[in-house]
């Protein structure tokens with residue numbers, strides 16, 4: 001049976017600083033992000049619990065209204081194992097198989113806000129390294145024009161395809177491969193975001209970042225891991241180390 005996209009009708013809901021969601025009558029940059037179909041036959045209204053999560057994210061300091069709206073739209077419970085559904089809207093990372101984890105909503109929204117760097121509408125093409133279960137790719141699809149998402153583990157690449165299929169997001173491209181090589185197909189990127197952390201940044205990412213573009217990735221630092229933001233400017237690369245984070249390791253090759 002074909003599902004019809006029904007909400008948002010043409011544009012994403014906007015979330016105010018109080019976390020209230022309204023659907024506005026204008027669309028940033030003229031085009032609407034792809035609509036994500038509403039749930040059918042779930043037997044629960046997950047929307048209310050998602051809005052509660054969005055309010056908490058806003059209280060934690062996330063202000064980007066497009067990011068908050070996307071977090072309120074994408075059904076995280078569809079991306080986790082059925083045994084974990086009741087934890088899907090808690091601010092916690094959860095196992096997704098093959099020793100990997102889906103990031104906390106707090107970390108996803110923080111990184112997306114950093115990546116977008118105050119862009120008012122959707123930002124341009126983005127490369128995501130580490131598709132995992134596909135959740136963050138779905139969120140990215142709502143706040144960017146196009147998403148190239150790469151995963152090195154075949155089992156998770158397949159799982160993400162399965163998870164994303166019913167959402168029919170035409171601006172998401174899933175790729176199986178080693179993301180340390182970047183993805184030349186979509187380069188240059190307005191943004192690059194990594195969901196796995198290494199000791200250094202792969203040169204390919206810096207090469208494939210557009211002038212004026214921004215990269216957000218976890219990197220090893222002082223025996224731990226921190227978020228790193230790199231801006232590619234005409235004056236050179238500008239690095240900024242931020243708060244400690246805990247991501248799975250960035251690995252080479254495929255498996």
Ligand code: SAH
Pocket residue numbers: 096100101102103129130131132133134135136137150151152153156177178179180195196248249250251252253
């Ligand atoms: N964004 C994901 C989080 C996945 S966890 C989500 O929403 O679920 C990080 C993922 O990065 C893991 O699936 C891991 O297999 C993947 N990964 C690690 N090194 C990689 C590499 N070199 N290329 C592509 N994916 C990689």
